[in-house]
Amino acid sequence: xxxxxxxxxxxxxxxxxxxxxxxxxxxxxxxxxxxxxxxxxxxxxxxxxxxxxxxxxxxxxxxxxxxxxxxxxxxxxxxxxxxxxxxxxxxxxxxxxxxxxxxxxxxxxxxxxxxxxxxxxxxxxxxxxxxxxxxxxxxxxxxxxxxxxxxxxxxxxxxxxxxxxxxxxxxxxxxxxxxxxxxxxxxxxxxxxxxxxxxxxxxxxxxxxxxxxxxxxxxxxxxxxxxxxxxxxxxxxxxxxxxxxxxxxxxxxxxxxxxxxxxxxxxxxxxxxxxxxxxxxxxxxxxxxxxxxxxxxxxxxxxxxxxxxxxxxxxxxxxxxxxxxxxxxxxxxxxxxxxxxxxxxxxxxxxxxxxxxxxxxxxxxxxxxxxxxxxxxxxxxxxxxxxxxxxxxxxxxxxxxxxxxxxxxxxxxxxxxxxxxxxxxxxxxxxxxx
Numbered sequence: 001x002x003x004x005x006x007x008x009x010x011x012x013x014x015x016x017x018x019x020x021x022x023x024x025x026x027x028x029x030x031x032x033x034x035x036x037x038x039x040x041x042x043x044x045x046x047x048x049x050x051x052x053x054x055x056x057x058x059x060x061x062x063x064x065x066x067x068x069x070x071x072x073x074x075x076x077x078x079x080x081x082x083x084x085x086x087x088x089x090x091x092x093x094x095x096x097x098x099x100x101x102x103x104x105x106x107x108x109x110x111x112x113x114x115x116x117x118x119x120x121x122x123x124x125x126x127x128x129x130x131x132x133x134x135x136x137x138x139x140x141x142x143x144x145x146x147x148x149x150x151x152x153x154x155x156x157x158x159x160x161x162x163x164x165x166x167x168x169x170x171x172x173x174x175x176x177x178x179x180x181x182x183x184x185x186x187x188x189x190x191x192x193x194x195x196x197x198x199x200x201x202x203x204x205x206x207x208x209x210x211x212x213x214x215x216x217x218x219x220x221x222x223x224x225x226x227x228x229x230x231x232x233x234x235x236x237x238x239x240x241x242x243x244x245x246x247x248x249x250x251x252x253x254x255x256x257x258x259x260x261x262x263x264x265x266x267x268x269x270x271x272x273x274x275x276x277x278x279x280x281x282x283x284x285x286x287x288x289x290x291x292x293x294x295x296x297x298x299x300x301x302x303x304x305x306x307x308x309x310x311x312x313x314x315x316x317x318x319x320x321x322x323x324x325x326x327x328x329x330x331x332x333x334x335x336x337x338x339x340x341x342x343x344x345x346x347x348x349x350x351x352x353x354x355x356x357x358x359x360x361x362x363x364x365x366x367x368x369x370x371x372x373x374x375x376x377x378x379x380x381x382x383x384x385x386x387x388x389x390x391x392x393x394x395x396x397x398x399x400x401x402x403x404x405x406x407x408x409x410x411x412x413x414x415x416x417x418x419x420x421x422x423x424x425x426x427x428x429x430x431x432x433x434x
Contacts, residue, residue: 002040008300011036011293025339026282029289036296047292054291055284057165058243059172063283065246066158068276069227069253070114074121075272076257076264078224082107083125085221088214090191091206095198097130098139100206102147102191106184107225109151114158115375115383118148123390135203138401141391145383145398146405147190149372152337153365154183156231161242162287162338163364166294166345170360172242173235174427178361182369182416182423189408197404223256236430283338290342297346306347307355317356321417324348325370332374336382340371358420365423369413376402 011032018028030051037047073079086103093099104126108118123144130140152159155176164170197203209217231249234240240248258266297303314320331340345367352358375383378399388398416422 004300007036007040007296008302008305010039011296011300012302015293019334025336026285026289029286029293029339033289033292033296040299042299050292050295051288054288058241059161059165060284060287062161062172062241062243062246063158064276064280065243065250066156066161067114067279067283068272069246069250070117071272071276072250072253072257072269073224073227074108074117075268076253077261078221078257079104079108079121080125081217081221081224081261083122084217087206088209088217092208093195094205095194095203096206097126097133097135098143098194098198098203099191101126101130101143102150102187102194105147105150106154106187107221107228109148109154109157109183115148115151115372116386118151119145119383119386119390123148123387127387127391133204136201136401137391137393138397139197139201141387141393141398142401142405143190143194144391145376145381145387146402146409147187148383148387149375149409150183150187152372152375153179153186153368155179156228156235156242156246157368158283159337159341159368159371160364162283162341163345163367165287166342167349167360167364170364171431174361174431175364176232176235176242177427177430178365178423179368180426182365182412185415185422186369186409186412189412190405193404193408220261223260227253227256286338287342290339294342294346303347303350307351310351311355318418320351320356324352325366325413325417328367328370329373329377332371333377334380335374336380337371337375340374341367359424361427362420362423366413366417369409369416373406373409373413377406 014032014035015028018031019025023031033047034044037044083100083104086100086107087096090096090099090103101122104122105118108122109115123141126144127137127140131137151157157176157179160175160179161172164172164175227249230252231242231245234245234248235242254269257264258269310320310323313323328340328344331344348367349360349363352363353360375381376387378384378395384395384398388395391398
């Protein structure tokens with residue numbers, strides 16, 4: 001008879017070993033799931049069925065539409081228009097371009113929902129612009145990378161849809177609403193830190209902008225920002241589901257990109273679709289393999305055992321939450337965001353929601369914030385990699401420059417963790433529920 005302890009060791013130990021050997025996460029999850037099933041004498045067809053079941057959710061249809069809309073708006077000129085609009089709002093203060101960088105990421109995050117897309121799209125504009133204005137190159141990269149993480153928390157975020165799936169169907173609309181205040185708080189904390197550093201280093205103010213130019217810039221940017229309004233408005237009002245809102249937003253983004261802005265030709269759509277499909281294939285393959293992995297974890301009662309282990313360390317809610325945050329921050333340093341959501345949610349959800357009584361929405365935003373920080377921390381921070389490549393500086397220099405911003409982000413994380421109202425105020429006000 002198969003030993004559950006050995007089976008758990010094959011599943012978790014094998015996964016960690018394959019990660020150390022730098023095997024792609026999708027293949028690592030699928031491989032250990034198959035090996036564990038073989039040891040447990042579970043028919044491999046059951047593993048295949050779990051993989052198929054994992055990607056048969058209607059909610060997941062929102063992801064390709066979100067990715068497509070983000071790709072079109074990112075390549076179609078919206079990034080520069082949002083930078084110009086943000087410059088009107090905050091460009092005149094000391095260190096104005098750094099502030100513009102943060103505010104622009106707030107806006108772009110509401111369109112792309114991706115930190116990496118933000119760094120890739122706006123970093124190519126903002127980092128050279130900041131260098132030309134006299135900002136240090138490591139500071140320029142640091143503020144670009146850290147501010148881009150707002151895209152994970154400020155809705156819409158396809159990572160929230162993945163969390164909703166992993167958590168057993170948490171309301172996507174309430175998750176979206178829950179991200180507003182934490183995301184804006186994160187942006188304000190980064191702006192405060194960048195202002196302090198700008199005063200200390202005597203970074204310049206922005207140039208004055210005429211009222212006529214400001215009006216034109218606002219008009220141009222409003223068309224792009226309306227994409228996020230369509231998504232959020234549709235979900236909150238109940239007119240659309242998250243999937244239907246994403247589809248409508250993709251159609252709107254297509255119209256604005258190719259028939260209003262006209263900065264790229266229609267033939268560029270082929271490259272946009274290819275990029276979208278490539279990203280989508282990776283996400284769906286990951287979800288499929290993680291579904292089988294998660295099913296085996298449940299079969300072996302690993303989440304229940306993890307709950308018992310954590311509760312055996314301490315019964316204090318404060319210490320448990322601190323311990324979970326530290327664990328998530330450490331995991332975020334070595335793994336990408338989507339697989340982490342799929343793996344840790346079934347393990348930690350029973351601890352924080354069932355045992356500690358935390359709202360699923362509150363836990364979801366806390367999880368997003370932890371893993372967003374992981375996107376800009378070495379050694380596997382994908383946003384950090386892209387920022388260093390765009391800014392042409394070493395990861396060591398960028399990481400050192402980010403230390404003050406890490407502090408700001410950690411303070412926001414603690415506020416979000418221990419003050420539930422920061423997350424739950426808007427969802428409870430607009431969409432009351434669990």
